[in-house]
Amino acid sequence: MKSAMTRTAVALAVLVGALGLAACGGGSSSTTGSNTGSETSETSGGGGETASNKGPIKIGAAIDETNLMKFFDGPALAAAEIEAEKINKEGGVDGRKIEFTVENTQLEPAKTKSVAENEVNGGAEIMWVTCDVDWATPSIQVGLKAGLLTVSPCIGTDQMGPKRFGSEGELAFSYGNVAQDEGAALAALFKKHGWKTVDIVPDQSIAFTQNVCESFKNRFEENGGKVVVEEKFTEGDGTIGSVANHVNSSPADAILICATTQNDLPTFVSGVRSAGNQTPIVGPWSIDGSFWLPKSPKISNNIWVTTYASIYGDDPNPEVRELISEMDKKGAEPATGGFVTGASAIDGIKAAVEENEGSTEGKALAESMVNFKDLPTISGEISFSPELHTVFGREYRVIEIKDGKPHYVEMVKAGTPAEL
């Protein structure tokens, strides 16, 4: 009985300790950006701030710093912070400095929500979220409920807006390229190179890859192209080998694979090239980067990618090259061209805040942003519409991987987004 009492006492002591730890323990959050405004900001905790306030513009970032989205969120945030520092040095946005507070969501839904609530209660005037709409949903909803402009740097579907979040979604925007636009740009690339037939290989595991391939197909057929075969797969389902075999037995001018840089992509490329098939393999931004390429230069050859920026030292825009160099200095070397969306999101926020004379009121910023037409940013000209709160109209860099080495080739533009 004594041991039972001890056991109970220990259990209770541990519980009380755990309660205390959980109640008192705070996660880390880092603040970046200079705050040299002469007046102290009055944080409203919702809805942003009015024009009379000259305190810093507080952007609360609820992003992944340790899990699988860190490869997208991290470089985009680093680029955003560099762009913000540049703007701050030039006097800020309508006299207001930009300040980031960053908290790690670890892609845990409950934590994502609580982190976003901490940001709102800490006075965030703009919510900055993870580059995937499904992982980001809990934080997006917190931002939208608080009436904040809620921005993701590189979500690539049309879900970041009213389509997913109803009328509250009018405050949600992404500075990634919308899949309908990238699909159309890929179709434009095919037209430019005279590729009139295609084998399409869409990965069904995420919406972006499905949507890009579907948009491409619609625009490609509108342009008079012919789809020889469409072979669907789901990342990790073990079918990629047979997909490659089927593609090899269905000759076309080019192959379009809409996938992510996980295991199935290098397996597919190896499966195609090993069979002696040297057809151009083309893909959207989601296959950008050289880290996934099979080692053999004979296999990693004749691969074409559309992306936001060339990270290979030959981007046509000197500002982008300078940004990459600054990121390298900060130890945040980008692995794909997607990093630049973070900087362009800051450019977009700056334009919207300036249009509203320094106010960060969510609805006002959203009304400005939705009317952006060919707004110049570091990543190119961007546009939004009431239907598409994810970027369209921006030029894409075309990267060719030749003998294992990627390099910038040309620019391509969608014209108009394709139907989905």
Place this chain on the structure above:
Amino acid sequence: MSAAREKVLQLLPPLLLIVLIGLVGTTVSAGTKTEFTGVLVNIAIVIALYVFIGNSGVISFGQIAFVAIGAFAAGVMTIPSEVKPTLMPELFPFIANHSISSFESLILASLLGAFIAFVAGIALMRLNGLAAGIATFAVLEIVHNVLRFWEKIGPGAKSLALIPETTGLWEAVLGALFCAVIAFLYQHSRSGRLLRAAREDAPAARAIGVNIHLHRLFAFTLSGALAGLAGGLLVHQIGSITTEQVFLQLTFITLAMLVVGGMGSLWGAVVGGALVSFLNVYLLKLEAGASVGPIHIDLPNGSTLLIIGVVMASIVILRPQGITGSRELSPRRWLGRRRRGASTSPPPPVADAPKAG
């Protein structure tokens, strides 16, 4: 004191602990309050697991399937019907055209959880040991894949957004209290006692005419109902849901809660649920980098599940009955012993305590 009063007193510690968590939760910041609410929802889920696993002694990896069913049913049915066609264009018309209140959705979640558990349980409840574990895991896989790919009943692989966030701290307290009371009433019911007898010695129970299949099926169905309810609480807490949220990781972590607390008692389920949930919350903070006093700790990514796994394995090896010994906490007995100090008299028999351990 009568045996009935003694039993009622045994219900008090779990209820008080749930209320205590709620009370502490009112004193913290909004973000931390959300974490406390999550802990209470986890406790409700663990109680649902306990109703079947604790009383029958059969390990089930499938109860989270009923949490998933409850979560998606409650989520899909509470989204305003005007926005459903945009969010989920493939939905069956009878789902797309109707919406219900959050409270009604909890009832629906419970009923659906119970129904699916009953249908699955008719065949599964004849199995024991490893076969039962594998079969219940198959239920989890089936439900997961149906929810992930059948867009006529939900969002499919996409996250479901715009769900009313009606599970606040006190709603979660009420939900956990409700589950605890139901679990307590069941374990002291005739069916519950017969099932616990069968757990201890199945051949002997059969010999005296206990229909083990029937009582297991009842417990499985009741567990499914409570799991569905907990799923409803979960989805209304976060305001969104994906199929991955209610799959393998939740299965592992809630089973760890039950094992660590002690799977043979309601007190064990509640203590384990609270303890491992708080441990999970705090370890995640340390993974993100946090200060404990003057020391800054930055655990490697993935440490949380690893540490919880080690804790669970240690408990299984060192204290197979969990930290509560799989016994209910009797305030009368505990306080009485404290008053008398180290008494020489033998302890009174404890109703429903498992023999082992």
